[in-house]
Amino acid sequence: MKKLVILGGGESGVGTALLGKERGYEVFVSDKGIIKNKYKEVLIHNEIEWEDETHSEDKILDAHIVMKSPGIPGKVSLVKQIRGRGIPVVSEIEFASMFTDATIVGITGSNGKTTTASLTHHILKHELEVGLAGNIGDSFAKQVLVENHQNYVLEISSFQLDDIVKFKPHIAVITNITPDHLDRYDYQFENYINSKFRIAENQTKDDYLIYDADDEVITNHLKNHTVQSTLIPFSLKKTFENGVYLENDNIKLTIDNRQFIMPTANLKLEGKHNVKNAMAASTVAHLLKIRKQTIRESLENFQGVEHRLxxxxxxxxxxxxxxxxxxxxxxxxxxxxxxxxxxxxxxxxxxxxxxxxxxxxxxxxxxxxxxxxxxxxxxxxxxxxxxxxxxxxxxxxxxxxxxxxxxxxxxxxxxxxxxxxxxxxxxxxxxxxxxxxxxxxxx
CATH class of the missing domain: 3.90.190.20 (Mur ligase, C-terminal domain)
Incomplete structure (x- = not known):
């Protein structure tokens, strides 16, 4: 029986534990801090072995695979020991994606990713069977186990991307990249940028990368690094044959001669950054063949995200x-x-x-x-x-x-x-x- 060790007993850890047990792994959850009661109850109810306020190294180093919570830095000595033994360390999105054939939309960025992910899900759910997970809501692993949606919109942080191996979204979105979390990246902005771009590293020409073409960090990276996927830029300043831009206060989206136009005045969310979020979300919807009317109505009635303006x-x-x-x-x-x-x-x-x-x-x-x-x-x-x-x-x-x-x-x-x-x-x-x-x- 393969042994799955999970470091961190939070939302992603417990979701992975449930999925792992269901798929025949021997599961052990270990948390250096205190596991919240609501998660302890789930583990006990499902007869999954766990510990908190300690890490039993001998048990952990006996794993076939380790899923590490995104909150734990890769620099910790325990993680280095695990890797030193040649045991693969993965994130929850990597582990869960092994057990689903769903179409995945992955959204990352320093800002705007929650709004863009929520807005994208809000549009898609009118016509597709779709889950919203990642950094938001119930864990991806738990949804793969319980709901098994045909499509997922995942909000993904750089920490989650640091531990992917084969994870590949069919449609990836990078909203923007500005210095953040540099304490986790040796204070090297370049390391953080590379981490964000991992969202596209396993993509092929049949996949898509949607990105902000006004963001110099992104455009400079694309000049110097090859990405296999089909690129679709969005911008408030430039125009494109294939992409999304502003023209006379209208959002104008063109992909392979198919067009979608929407006046920015009709957007429920205010502010320039939300025009960009709307551009990214409507591009995803357009690629997944959602009707223009549905896209328009969804953009007109989306209320926004709690704690965001x-x-x-x-x-x-x-x-x-x-x-x-x-x-x-x-x-x-x-x-x-x-x-x-x-x-x-x-x-x-x-x-x-x-x-x-x-x-x-x-x-x-x-x-x-x-x-x-x-x-x-x-x-x-x-x-x-x-x-x-x-x-x-x-x-x-x-x-x-x-x-x-x-x-x-x-x-x-x-x-x-x-x-x-x-x-x-x-x-x-x-x-x-x-x-x-x-x-x-x-x-």
Missing amino acids: EQVLKINKVQYINDSKATNVNATYFALESMDAPTVWIVGGVDKGNNYEELFPFINEKVKAIICLGVDNEKLMSTFGSMVDVIIETQFMSEAVKIAYKVADSGDNVLLSPACASFDLFENYEDRGRQFKNAVRNL
């Missing part, structure tokens, strides 16, 4: 906006760019080596006050202190929202867009976003 409430003519999902500077750039009123900006958390310079024009033009919400706000205070009249620091969401309420005037926005990870004060970005929404509702 989510309009919470208007109180005394002040709009409160939850963009907790903005865990890097580029995501916050999009948020500030889309503000059309004076803004009280709540920022801060775990800084991943951020460079805030690209935000300066927006700070001068749109931000009237800054509230720093983090354990260590020193860098924010020194960077932005001289740029705004009001800059305040706090370590409580409820206090941050109360301060914002006092500072904001009628017609202003209050924007939570932290540009940082959340782990200093919150469980994750969802927890941070929910605390913000609760604090706003309690004003």
Whole structure:
């Protein structure tokens, strides 16, 4: 019996354990931290062996294959030991893809991937039997086991791509690439870029890579590296014979002389970045032969993703906006760019080596006050202190929202867009976003 060891007892780990057991593996789940009760119950109920707060090395090194949670860096000594023994280490998407013949749409990028994946799924589900997984919702492995969809839209992080071997999406999307998670890539941007491009490394000419042609990082990489797949660019600035571009405020998509046109004014989601997300999603739908009418209607009624520029409430003519999902500077750039009123900006958390310079024009033009919400706000205070009249620091969401309420005037926005990870004060970005929404509702 083949032995499957799973490092990490979270969503992807437990999903893989269930699929592995069903497919005849002897499964062992090991987590250095504490496995959440809801996952422990699933493991116990399914009679899957597990341990937490420790790693039993002898058992782990006896594996035929190891699935490692994306949160565990490849640099850890245990992972190096496993690889040193010649035991394959794979990610959940690699493992799960071995057991499905479904058509896979894989979406990666530093920002926009959740919105693009959710929007793509929203369009496809009207005409196809399709699951949404990866970095979002139920794990891919669990869906392959339980629902066995004919199609999947997967939101895929660079960490998940680091541990693929044969994984190959029929349609790949790279929304953009900006410096993020560099702490995991030896602070080499090039390593992170290569990691993102792994989404296309097993593709053939019968597969597609959809990408942002306005993103110089992507276009430079494509100049210097060969990709086998059929390339379909999208852009707000350039035009293409085969691709998607803007013409007189219309999205214009042409593939093999088949056309789709949609006025940007009809898009439910606002902001330039969402025009790009819509371009990517409609290209996927077009390639999968979804009717134009369905694509149009879906783009017109898609509500957006929780914690991504989510309009919470208007109180005394002040709009409160939850963009907790903005865990890097580029995501916050999009948020500030889309503000059309004076803004009280709540920022801060775990800084991943951020460079805030690209935000300066927006700070001068749109931000009237800054509230720093983090354990260590020193860098924010020194960077932005001289740029705004009001800059305040706090370590409580409820206090941050109360301060914002006092500072904001009628017609202003209050924007939570932290540009940082959340782990200093919150469980994750969802927890941070929910605390913000609760604090706003309690004003």
